[in-house]
Amino acid sequence: MKLSVKKLPASEVELTMELDAPEFAPLWEEAEREAALNVRLKGFRPGGAPLELARKAMNPEHVLEESVRHAVRRALDEAIETHQFTVLGQPKVEVLEASPRTPDAKGGLRCKVMFAVFPEVKLPDYKAIAKRVIEKEKVAVKVTGEEIEKTIEWIRSSRAKVTLVNRPAAKGDLVEADIESVVGGAPVEGGTLTGDRFILGESRFVPGFDEHLFGATRGKKEMFTLRAPENYWNERIRGKDVDFTVTVKGVFERELPALDDEFVKGLGPNFQGMASLRANIEQGIMIERTDRERERLRAKILEQIVKETKADPPTIMLERTVDSFLQETKELAGVKKEAVNEENLRKELAPKAKERLLANLAVHKILEVEGLEPTEAEVRAEAEALRLDPATHYDYAYGVIRHRKLFEYLEKSDK
Numbered sequence: 519m520k521l522s523v524k525k526l527p528a529s530e531v532e533l534t535m536e537l538d539a540p541e542f543a544p545l546w547e548e549a550e551r552e553a554a555l556n557v558r559l560k561g562f563r564p565g566g567a568p569l570e571l572a573r574k575a576m577n578p579e580h581v582l583e584e585s586v587r588h589a590v591r592r593a594l595d596e597a598i599e600t601h602q603f604t605v606l607g608q609p610k611v612e613v614l615e616a617s618p619r620t621p622d623a624k625g626g627l628r629c630k631v632m633f634a635v636f637p638e639v640k641l642p643d644y645k646a647i648a649k650r651v652i653e654k655e656k657v658a659v660k661v662t663g664e665e666i667e668k669t670i671e672w673i674r675s676s677r678a679k680v681t682l683v684n685r686p687a688a689k690g691d692l693v694e695a696d697i698e699s700v701v702g703g704a705p706v707e708g709g710t711l712t713g714d715r716f717i718l719g720e721s722r723f724v725p726g727f728d729e730h731l732f733g734a735t736r737g738k739k740e741m742f743t744l745r746a747p748e749n750y751w752n753e754r755i756r757g758k759d760v761d762f763t764v765t766v767k768g769v770f771e772r773e774l775p776a777l778d779d780e781f782v783k784g785l786g787p788n789f790q791g792m793a794s795l796r797a798n799i800e801q802g803i804m805i806e807r808t809d810r811e812r813e814r815l816r817a818k819i820l821e822q823i824v825k826e827t828k829a830d831p832p833t834i835m836l837e838r839t840v841d842s843f844l845q846e847t848k849e850l851a852g853v854k855k856e857a858v859n860e861e862n863l864r865k866e867l868a869p870k871a872k873e874r875l876l877a878n879l880a881v882h883k884i885l886e887v888e889g890l891e892p893t894e895a896e897v898r899a900e901a902e903a904l905r906l907d908p909a910t911h912y913d914y915a916y917g918v919i920r921h922r923k924l925f926e927y928l929e930k931s932d933k
Contacts, residue, residue, distance in 0.1 A: 521593055523601060529637040529832040531603065532630060535593040539618065539625040542589065546618035549584035550576065582616055589627055604636035607834045634832035639883040642826035648928035651819045659807045661800050669799045673785070674777060675717070680770040686733040689719040692770040693731060697723075698763040701755055709760075713767060724750065724760055731764065740764045816925045820877055827880045831872075839871040840864050881924055890927055892919045 520536040537545075554572040567575075590611055597603060610632045617625030680692050687693050692715060699709030719728050724744045734740055741763050746755040775781050782789045789795050844860065844867060885891045892900075901908040901915035908915065 519589075519593065519596070521597060523597060527830060529635050529830050529835075530632060531597075531635055532632055533593060533597055534630050535589065535628070537589060537627040542585070542616075542625070542627045543618045545588045545627075546581065546585040548588060549581045552584060553577070553581050582613075585618070586611060586613055586616065586627065586629065590629070590631055593631065594633075606634040606636060606832060609633035634834050637829045637831045637835070637879065639879050640828040641880065641883055641887070642823060644823050644880075644884055644928065645931040647822050647826065648819045648931060651822055652815060652929070655815055655818050657811060659804060659811050661803045661807070665803060666796050666799050669803070670777070670795065674774055674781070675772075677781075678772040678774045680772055683769055683771045684736070685769065686735050687718055687731055687766065687769045689728075689732065690772060691718050692716075692772055693718050693734075693766060694768040694770070695731075696765045696767060699755075700761040700763075701758050706752075706755055706760065709755075717772070722751070724755075724762075727762065730762075731766070734764075734766045734769075736766055736768055738766050740766070819925070819928060820881070823880050823884075824873065824877050827876060827883075829876060829879050831875055831879065835875060836868070836872060839875040840868055843867045843871040843874065881920065885920060885924060888927060890923045892916055892923065 519541060522534045524532040524534070526532055550569065550573065553576045554567065554569055557567055557572040557575045559567040559571060559575065562571075590609065594605065594609065598605065612630045612632070613627075614630065615626070615628040617627075678692075683691075694713055694715050695711075697709070697711040697714055699706040716723075718731060721728050724746050726744045730740055730742045741761070743759055743761050745759050746752070746757060748757045750756045777792075779791045782792055782795045785795065788798065844864060847863070847867060896919055897912060897916045898908040900919045901911050904911075904915060904918070906915060
């Protein structure tokens with residue numbers, strides 16, 4: 519067997535295979551014997567007819583197809599062992615010439631086999647990148663006294679006693695209302711709320727919303743239009759005119775509890791006074807911000823590693839990643855299949871999907887090089903620690919521990 523391997527862009531491989539007649543004939547004969555098992559001739563049990571007779575009832579195209587399949591399997595096995603390929607997807611075979619025997623003893627098989635392989639990944643100096651990003655980007659985490667006091671006020675406000683009153687709404691009241699939001703004649707996604715409750719003067723609606731409800735009474739319907747700021751938190755309505763229809767269902771007066779030790783003790787057994795409450799709040803905010811800062815730095819590190827990683831993933835890997843991205847996007851948005859143009863959405867998601875794929879390839883390669891790939895025992899232990907069933911959440915637990923092991927290693931390398 520003569521094999522020639524040609525590496526193509528996008529981690530594709532073209533394998534040209536040649537077998538002379540003596541090499542190909544046994545494979546053809548094997549395919550004939552297999553086909554003969556399914557031949558039924560009168561006077562013979564199924565598969566029991568002599569091969570000479572059975573040949574006349576065989577489909578020669580099927581015999582050719584099977585003999586080529588046997589040859590391609592041998593060729594792929596040899597190429598995989600020689601070049602350490604990891605084949606992805608189903609190879610495509612193009613038969614250029616196929617003849618088991620000819621009167622002049624020529625013939626044989628010549629064909630091309632196209633297949634995708636797991637891409638070669640060339641990593642940058644990821645340890646140096648981690649050190650550089652940490653030194654340049656790391657921000658000191660701190661908590662101010664003002665933030666602690668705001669948190670205490672939020673806790674106090676959440677435990678306020680509310681009483682339904684029959685008077686115009688004033689700043690600081692709890693208002694219950696049905697709200698409709700429309701832009702350009704179309705309802706805003708998530709903008710129709712029934713029985714929504716908010717503190718007047720502290721809502722997260724478009725600026726000016728609360729002011730339109732000052733003095734409103736139960737049963738009153740208010741209709742008004744506001745322009746959402748360009749930096750508004752809801753991207754869907756930034757810079758647009760929003761038509762609001764608000765029907766007030768109730769106005770509630772709020773009575774805040776006294777801020778004393780009795781109030782603090784009512785929050786739980788761990789709080790014995792204001793000092794312990796403040797210390798607990800500071801610790802909680804500090805832990806949250808430290809975690810957030812750590813994940814921000816990790817994202818920066820990975821982003822830079824991916825930028826400097828060289829890889830040419832095959833189309834099949836990109837398509838699978840886009841498929842996964844598409845499914846996640848539709849599930850998060852609650853989009854039904856028939857309600858979205860999948861072709862356009864796939865094009866829109868393709869760049870992000872490629873970034874994710876390159877990140878996965880880089881992480882996989884680093885873990886492989888450093889011998890950090892999670893073991894099955896580690897993954898199962900992680901799933902159990904997360905109170906998940908390892909059988910159904912194995913991939914999730916694997917991803918969690920892989921992420922942690924990678925960055926703990928890179929952060930340690932920075933020391």
